[in-house]
Amino acid sequence: MPGFWTFMYRLSPFTYLVSAVLSVGLAHTEVRCSDIELLRFRPNGTTCGSFMAPYMMNFGGYLVDGTAVDTCEYCPIGQTDVFLDQFLQIRYDERWRNLGLLWVYTVFNALGALLLYWLARVPKGEKKEKRV
Numbered sequence: 680m681p682g683f684w685t686f687m688y689r690l691s692p693f694t695y696l697v698s699a700v701l702s703v704g705l706a707h708t709e710v711r712c713s714d715i716e717l718l719r720f721r722p723n724g725t726t727c728g729s730f731m732a733p734y735m736m737n738f739g740g741y742l743v744d745g746t747a748v749d750t751c752e753y754c755p756i757g758q759t760d761v762f763l764d765q766f767l768q769i770r771y772d773e774r775w776r777n778l779g780l781l782w783v784y785t786v787f788n789a790l791g792a793l794l795l796y797w798l799a800r801v802p803k804g805e806k807k808e809k810r811v
Contacts, residue, residue, distance in 0.1 A: 712754035
């Protein structure tokens with residue numbers, strides 16, 4: 680994203696609202712890929728588990744059958760935490776921070792609106808009494 684839109688993304692309160700809601704609602708859940716989502720390939724003369732072990736240590740996911748030697752079926756995402764972190768940059772451990780930032784934004788805007796109203800609409804100076 681261009682710099683200006685990154686700034687606007689961070690400035691928007693909806694960023695923190697959506698992040699807090701998604702991190703609490705979707706975190707720590709296992710993902711099961713359907714048959715059309717599985718990646719199929721042939722290992723190089725070993726079992727699928729030994730062939731994919733180094734890759735899965737770095738990138739996660741799961742194998743349907745780790746002992747297969749014919750065709751491997753691999754799902755690249757095993758938990759929702761991986762999806763939230765990799766694609767949406769939402770982390771479960773930041774849920775309270777995001778909720779706090781949302782409240783700071785709300786309180787700051789309410790106080791700013793009251794201050795602006797006071798500066799623009801409330802009369803200033805001494806009141807002079809009229810004598811009749």
